[in-house]
Structure formats: C-alpha cells, structure tokens
Amino acid sequence: MPLTAAASAREILTGLHEVMAKRGSAQSKLDRVVDLIAEAMTSDVCSIYLLRDNSLELFATHGLRKEAVHVTKLRMGEGLVGTIAASGRILNLAEAAEHPAFAYRPETGEERFHSFAGVPIVRLESPIGVLAVQHAEPRRYEEVEIEALQTVAMVLSEMIAGARLVDGAKRGRLRSAGPLRLTGLRLVAGMARGEAVFHEPRVVVEHTVAEDTEAERARVYSAFRRMREQIDTMAREAEFGMTGEHQEILETYRMFAYDEGWSRRINEAIDSGLTAEAAIERVQQRTRARMLDIDDPLLQERMHDLEDLSNRLLRIVSGRLGTAAQTGLARDTVLIARNLGPADLLEYDKRRLKAVLLEEGSLTSHMTIVARAIGVPVIGRLSDIRHSVEEGEAILVDGDAGSVIVRPNRALVSGFEHRMAMSQKRQAQFAAIRSLPAETSDGVHVSVMVNAGLAEDAATLSMSGADGIGLFRTEFQFLVSATLPGRERQQRLYTKVLDAAGDKPVVFRTVDIGGDKALPYLTDIQDEAENPAMGWRALRLSLDRTALMKSQARALIEAAPGKVLRVMFPMISEPWEYEEARALFEEQIAWARKAKRAMPSRIEFGAMLEVPSLAEMLDQLLPRVDFLSIGTNDLTQFLFAADRSDPRLAQRYDWLSPAILRFLKRVLDQARAANVPVRVCGEMAGRPLEAMALVGIGAENFSITPAAVGPVKAMVRSLDAAAIRNKLDRLLVKPPRDMRKTLTDWARRHSVTIS
Structure with missing residues (x-):
C-alpha cells in the first residue's frame, strides 16, 4: 500500500476519472472499478453492493465468484455488509467470520478470505451501498487504506447516483395527506x-x-x-x-x-x-x-x-x-x-x-x-x-x-388554539399576581426564588415575580466556554448578575463540574465511572483542584463590593468537606483584606444537602452554616437508588412518596430548631402539588425554574398552610396507599390551585 492516504486515493481516483469518462454501460464501468481498486490496494477481493428493492445486492466484484453478482443479496442490518449500511459505520476485521453479524453466502466462494474491511457508500446523508475489500490472510487494514476506501466510496456515490443504479435513499416514512403527529x-x-x-x-x-x-x-x-x-x-x-x-x-x-x-x-x-x-x-x-x-x-x-x-x-x-x-x-x-x-x-x-x-x-x-x-x-x-x-x-x-x-x-x-388560549389566560393570571407576595390565606409567607445560570436570567427577575436567585449555577460559564474561564472573566459575570439582581438576593453555587459534566479543555478531570452522578464531581473535584476553587472564590469576593455575597457548596457528603471548602474561601477573604480590596458587606456560607449521609450529621453541620439548600433532583435518586434518566425507572418512585416526605420533614424540623433557614431547590419544588406538600411539612423557601414561579405562587396564595400541615402530620403517621391521589383530592376539595 502507498505511504499516504492522499497518494492512495489519488492513484485510484485518477483511474476512476478515466473509467467514468469512457463510454460504456454502468455495469461495465463498475466491473472495471473493482478491478482498479483491487489492483491499487493489492487486495484479493473488492466488491460493490448497491441498495436495490430494499436489499443490498452484490453488483460488481473482483475476487468473488462472478456468478454471485446480482444473485447475492442482504437485507439492511443483515451480515457484515448490511450492518455497515444500516449503521453508517466502518468495519475493519482481521477475522470476518468471528464477527457476530457475519452471514456466510456459499455462492460467493468467500470462505477462502479471512480479513474484511467495508465502508458505506453515502448519498444525501443516507446509505446507497457498501464498498468492501477482503484478503486471504488475517489482518486489520491500515488507517491509510480505510481513508482511501472512504474517499473512493464518496466518488462512487456520484457515479452510482448519476447512472440511477439504486432506489435512492429511503428517506423516512411515506408522507400522506393527513395529519402527522x-x-x-x-x-x-x-x-x-x-x-x-x-x-x-x-x-x-x-x-x-x-x-x-x-x-x-x-x-x-x-x-x-x-x-x-x-x-x-x-x-x-x-x-x-x-x-x-x-x-x-x-x-x-x-x-x-x-x-x-x-x-x-x-x-x-x-x-x-x-x-x-x-x-x-x-x-x-x-x-x-x-x-x-x-x-x-x-x-x-x-x-x-x-x-x-x-x-x-x-x-x-x-x-x-x-x-x-x-x-x-x-x-x-x-x-x-x-x-x-x-x-x-x-x-x-x-x-x-x-x-x-x-x-x-x-x-x-x-x-x-x-x-x-x-x-x-x-x-x-x-x-x-x-x-x-x-x-x-x-x-x-x-x-x-x-x-x-x-x-x-x-x-x-x-x-390547539384552545390550549394556546388557555395557556395565555393562565399566563395573564400569573402576570396579575407577579408583584403580589407568595402568602398563604392564613398569612404564612413563602419565598419563591429561581434557579439560573445566565447573566440574562438575573435581568428578568422582575418579569417572573421571583424574590431572587436561590441557585446560580456557576458551572454554566465553564460548560459553554472554549477554554477555562479565568478569574477576571468569572468576576465580570458575577458582577453583572449581582448588578442586574439589584436588591434581590443571589446565591452562587460553586462549580459543579466533573462526572457527566465533562470539560473538553480539562482532559484530566474526565470521569469514566459507570455512574458519574455519584463520581468525582462538584465539591469533591474542587477540593482536589484547589486552584480552581481559589480562583472562583477570589472572583466572587471581588464581584460583590459593599453587597451581601451568598456562597453555597454542592455535593457535600460529610461536614469536613464543608469545613475545607469554607477554609479555602476564608483564605481568599484574608488575602483580599490584606490587599485592601473592596469587600462584600457580609458573606454567608451555605451547604447543599443532596447526599443522604449529610442528613445524619446535621447536628455537626448546622452550627457552622448560614443556610441550607436541599437539592431534590440528586437527593431523590440517591435515596431511591434510581437513575431518573433511565426510562425504566422513571415511574418507580414519586416525589410524594412518604419516604421522601418523611426524610425532608426531619431535615426541615432539625434546621428550624437550629434557626437555620432551608431552601428546597429542584424540580420537586416547581410542581404545584409537590410544592403544596412541601409547605405541609414546613418548607417556606423554594428555588425553582422561572416558568414555575407563577403556578407555585398561585398555589401558595390559594392555600391554608395550617390545614395542609395538619393533614400531612396525620398522613405521614399512617401513609395512604396512594399519597399523590390523596393530596390531589384534598387540594380539589379545598380549592387549592394545583393545575
């Protein structure tokens, strides 16, 4: 084989150009093409399969029996050739017969050949055939040979389409005149x-x-x-x-x-x-x-x-x-x-x-x-x-x-127009209560804040009627950047967020990267664990990469001169992790003071309770934190050992399960006794029925998506907090068979707005 893929392909393309320019039938040209490729690649076999009548038909070959041409056919997905066409992937095999998709066709006489390489012939992003080569001795083909085959396959697609030898790519379902969902x-x-x-x-x-x-x-x-x-x-x-x-x-x-x-x-x-x-x-x-x-x-x-x-x-x-x-x-x-x-x-x-x-x-x-x-x-x-x-x-x-x-x-x-009108009507109703407080009918105030990750989110706080940003995901800046954001770039973002929020509070969560949030420019933090959600991520990574956290700490401190800075650490399993993270921040606070930088008027530190083990150590943690946030998305899947991204498990647990409600109530009660405010974050708090249950177990601070603010605020304003708390106290002592149905029926009887 020649030394480079370019030289290999150029040699074949030159011959192809001559073949295509000459007169003759499409069949005779393809017969010459397979001879040409086999000769250039010193290959024992070269074959072209084309998609006709929904099958891949052997159309031309050098090395296999000629009587198999137009006789051997494989369905899409059948055999090595069908697998290549169906998947669009290359196959490069030293022993073709050992591949699980191998399908022997005795009429071809291919039992003498061991190695096999095949590439799809593609037209308009869809397969129209396969180009394959084979050798008698077992060997994997070199990268330059595969490159040459792919280039040749591309040129062949033009020739094949021009000669109208194939059905054309099967481009999806047949269209009808009726509606399509x-x-x-x-x-x-x-x-x-x-x-x-x-x-x-x-x-x-x-x-x-x-x-x-x-x-x-x-x-x-x-x-x-x-x-x-x-x-x-x-x-x-x-x-x-x-x-x-x-x-x-x-x-x-x-x-x-x-x-x-x-x-x-x-x-x-x-x-x-x-x-x-x-x-x-x-x-x-x-x-x-x-x-x-x-x-x-x-x-x-x-x-x-x-x-x-x-x-x-x-x-x-x-x-x-x-x-x-x-x-x-x-x-x-x-x-x-x-x-x-x-x-x-x-x-x-x-x-x-x-x-x-x-x-x-x-x-x-x-x-x-x-x-x-x-x-x-x-x-x-x-x-x-x-x-x-x-x-x-x-x-x-x-x-x-x-x-x-x-x-x-x-x-x-x-x-559809009716649904749109209803949606617009609901939006108008939510807009009407935008400036009103989220207060229950018996006078309990509920703080409704939003989760955010963009500077623009802070600028739209007034439009949503939220009380502030309860969770600002600082990792967003890292995920969309081509390179690691430096301290000054981070500081500019945090300053914009605080300025746009005005007097409304903003809680910055330190970076939650790693695990399934990989950064291409930090290849040394890639996590190939089978369950990345429980892997080396968030605070675990930050405590190991202290330079990353120190840079973010300094950026946050310098972004909030004269303002209240609220910082929250994610994915804490035990109190010592919080202590180490806070110590890193306090080192940067000491540095900023020594450097005579303008300082925040106050700095508050909080922890996210996402890992169930932390709930067992709250007596040690609560005296050291200014606030606690419960991350219901991760917490729930950890409690139930159920990956929510797995559709087989999506219905296997419920946020209104007595298990999760009892767990959260114990945390809320313990924090209230220690006079530490608790905010519930995540999708659970953004659903009106679930939010009603959270109020029922004592939650009074939420951080949810902006779109959920209106529905949750409407629910709160229609709710009697004392009544739902009395109801939940009884239900959690002796849980009903279906907690969701029980709470839905109760909400309807008491005219609570849950939909």
Whole structure:
C-alpha cells in the first residue's frame, strides 16, 4: 500500500476519472472499478453492493465468484455488509467470520478470505451501498487504506447516483395527506404555530474528482476567509442586551472557524484528488463517523458546531449561500433543520421565527442556550423530521409536551388554539399576581426564588415575580466556554448578575463540574465511572483542584463590593468537606483584606444537602452554616437508588412518596430548631402539588425554574398552610396507599390551585 492516504486515493481516483469518462454501460464501468481498486490496494477481493428493492445486492466484484453478482443479496442490518449500511459505520476485521453479524453466502466462494474491511457508500446523508475489500490472510487494514476506501466510496456515490443504479435513499416514512403527529425531546418550552421552512437546502456535491488541485485549494482558502469574516461579524453584532455566556459560545464557534487542523484535513482531501466541495464533504463524513462513537454530550456538541461550520463553508465554496435566514422570513415560521448552530439561529428575524424543530439537538447544546435566552420554543430528537415535512406545510408546536402536529386538520387546529388560549389566560393570571407576595390565606409567607445560570436570567427577575436567585449555577460559564474561564472573566459575570439582581438576593453555587459534566479543555478531570452522578464531581473535584476553587472564590469576593455575597457548596457528603471548602474561601477573604480590596458587606456560607449521609450529621453541620439548600433532583435518586434518566425507572418512585416526605420533614424540623433557614431547590419544588406538600411539612423557601414561579405562587396564595400541615402530620403517621391521589383530592376539595 502507498505511504499516504492522499497518494492512495489519488492513484485510484485518477483511474476512476478515466473509467467514468469512457463510454460504456454502468455495469461495465463498475466491473472495471473493482478491478482498479483491487489492483491499487493489492487486495484479493473488492466488491460493490448497491441498495436495490430494499436489499443490498452484490453488483460488481473482483475476487468473488462472478456468478454471485446480482444473485447475492442482504437485507439492511443483515451480515457484515448490511450492518455497515444500516449503521453508517466502518468495519475493519482481521477475522470476518468471528464477527457476530457475519452471514456466510456459499455462492460467493468467500470462505477462502479471512480479513474484511467495508465502508458505506453515502448519498444525501443516507446509505446507497457498501464498498468492501477482503484478503486471504488475517489482518486489520491500515488507517491509510480505510481513508482511501472512504474517499473512493464518496466518488462512487456520484457515479452510482448519476447512472440511477439504486432506489435512492429511503428517506423516512411515506408522507400522506393527513395529519402527522411526532414526539421529541423538549429543549425549550412554549407553544407556537407557523409554516415549515427549511433552514437550508442540502448542498449536493455533483463533481467530486478535481482537474486542477491548486485551483480547488485556492477556492477553499477563499471560502475560509469569507466564513471567518461572517463569524467575526456575528460575534460583534450579536444582540443579547448583555454580554456573557452567549458571547463565549460564539468565541467557541470562532475557535473552530480558525482551527488549522480542520483546514489541514480539507487540504489533505484535496491532495487525494477531490474537488473543494467533495473535500469538505469528505471531512464532514469523517466528523459524523466520529460522532457515532462519542458518548459525551459536550464533546458531541463541539462536533455539531464543527458540522454547522462545515455546512456554512460548503455553501460558500459552492456559491449556494441562500439559507432561509438570508432570504428572509415572509411569514410566521417553524424552522426545520437536522441540527442548528448558535450563529445560524442568530441570523433569523426573531419577530417571524416562532419555533425550531431538530432531528438532533440536546439540552446542553449552545443553540438551546441561545434559543432559551431569546424565547424560541425548541423540540429536538424528531427522527427524520426533514423528510417528513414539505416546505410551507402548517405545523403546530407544543414545546411544553415535546409534541408536533404536521398538516393539522380543522379539529386539531381548533383544539390547539384552545390550549394556546388557555395557556395565555393562565399566563395573564400569573402576570396579575407577579408583584403580589407568595402568602398563604392564613398569612404564612413563602419565598419563591429561581434557579439560573445566565447573566440574562438575573435581568428578568422582575418579569417572573421571583424574590431572587436561590441557585446560580456557576458551572454554566465553564460548560459553554472554549477554554477555562479565568478569574477576571468569572468576576465580570458575577458582577453583572449581582448588578442586574439589584436588591434581590443571589446565591452562587460553586462549580459543579466533573462526572457527566465533562470539560473538553480539562482532559484530566474526565470521569469514566459507570455512574458519574455519584463520581468525582462538584465539591469533591474542587477540593482536589484547589486552584480552581481559589480562583472562583477570589472572583466572587471581588464581584460583590459593599453587597451581601451568598456562597453555597454542592455535593457535600460529610461536614469536613464543608469545613475545607469554607477554609479555602476564608483564605481568599484574608488575602483580599490584606490587599485592601473592596469587600462584600457580609458573606454567608451555605451547604447543599443532596447526599443522604449529610442528613445524619446535621447536628455537626448546622452550627457552622448560614443556610441550607436541599437539592431534590440528586437527593431523590440517591435515596431511591434510581437513575431518573433511565426510562425504566422513571415511574418507580414519586416525589410524594412518604419516604421522601418523611426524610425532608426531619431535615426541615432539625434546621428550624437550629434557626437555620432551608431552601428546597429542584424540580420537586416547581410542581404545584409537590410544592403544596412541601409547605405541609414546613418548607417556606423554594428555588425553582422561572416558568414555575407563577403556578407555585398561585398555589401558595390559594392555600391554608395550617390545614395542609395538619393533614400531612396525620398522613405521614399512617401513609395512604396512594399519597399523590390523596393530596390531589384534598387540594380539589379545598380549592387549592394545583393545575
């Protein structure tokens, strides 16, 4: 085999170019192609399988029996070839027969061959065939050989599609004239309706083999310059009202745009004989293949950013620049895309953009963060949405439920409009009590604060009617940054949050990174534990990486001159961890005083009770803390030993279980006796029925999502605290069979607003 993948591919592509230019049938050309590849790779076998009538048919071969051509067929997912086509992955095997998917076809005579390598032939992101090579001796193929095969497969896809040898990619379900209901992952809540608009038509690479390599390289260089100018302009002109995490997202985006490794890989693909468009697409295919093997959502998001830029570069180099953003939105729009980068989202007219639907997408995606900030509902994980909808079709989006209706009939539209009207009516009711206190009918005041992670969240406190920020997730800045945020950058964020909050309190939780919140720029903190939620994360990591905590401590102290600074430590298992964390902060307080820095007027320290073991040590902890926060999300899964992300366990426990209510009541009672305020954080406190039960066991401080403030405040104002506390005292002594039903019935009888 030649020394480099580029040289290997170039040798084959030169021959392919000659074959494609000559006259002859498609079959004769493919017969010549397999001979050409086998000769260039000194391979015993080279075979091409094509997707026809829903089967992968052996269409041409060098080395297998010729009588098997057009006879041997494999279903999608069947055998090694079917597995490659179904998964889109490469197989590289020293012993083909040992693979669990191996399916022997005696008519091929392949029993003499041991090693096997196969790559998918892809057109318009869908498999149309498989290119495979085999050798008699057992061996794994070199990386340069696989690279060459992938490049050749890309060129073959053009030839195969041009000759109309395949059915075409099976692009999802068949469309009908009637309504289509889809369910996906709720990324940003909200309801909307509009007409389907595709973010961008797919750029189909028509010409893959280059005639002038240097001319193609010049086209790529020019496209890179133009793309970088676009990204720089967007970074300067982004409208968020305030800089902060969003600016850092665009900085990450810019980092990829200027990445020399990416441009080098495209150049290498051009060296192999590809056109500029084909080279970009070739590197993009490699990125998609890598994404299949990445489990970490943050690293996957970095790959999505890179693919977003690849699409942008491909549009520039091909001269097809018209995304829906550039051509303008003429009507209320539901935007549809496979995935969307934050820079692309920012280009849209926010007056017309009503919702976004994605085939992919994730809760931690940069685009999701931006969409939440500008108030655009988003639903992700809508499989094959781009191929199930036609441009201009009507779409109803229920972001609260994560559901979509395409081509709704009159009855569905009427029902949706009714739900939207009810939602708007409820929002109006919540808005009417926004400035009123969350006070029960018998005069018990309940503090309703919000969880936040963006500087912009603090600026919207007055809109939600919240009493302050009960949990500011400082790790958000770390998760969306391309590099580790330095002290000054952290300080700027914390200052903005405190200034925007004004007189309302803000509780800063120190960084909760590690575990499943991996940072690509800190490779030494990656946690490969089977249960990362219980692993090396949060305070455990911070106490080990003291420089990280010292930097954050100094940033927080210097961000709050003359103000009350409230700091909370997460994931504490035993009191000594709190003591060590507080000691680190107090060292920085002493440093700041010695350096004559402007100091906070007061500093309060708190602990998060998420690990059940801490509840057994409260007598030791409570005298040392100014406040306590209960993190119900982690606490509940730890108490029940049930991972809430596992759908098989999602219904196996209930926040209204007597076990969790008894546990929380003991904590609340013990803290009250020690005169230490307790705040309940997390999803449990944001649900009106659960919040009613929490008031019933003595909770009077909540920190919840901004969207939950209105419903919880309405519940509190309709509640008699003494009555629910008497009821819970009795129920917890002798719990009913169904606590949820019992409390729901009680709330309805007493006219408590729980829905």
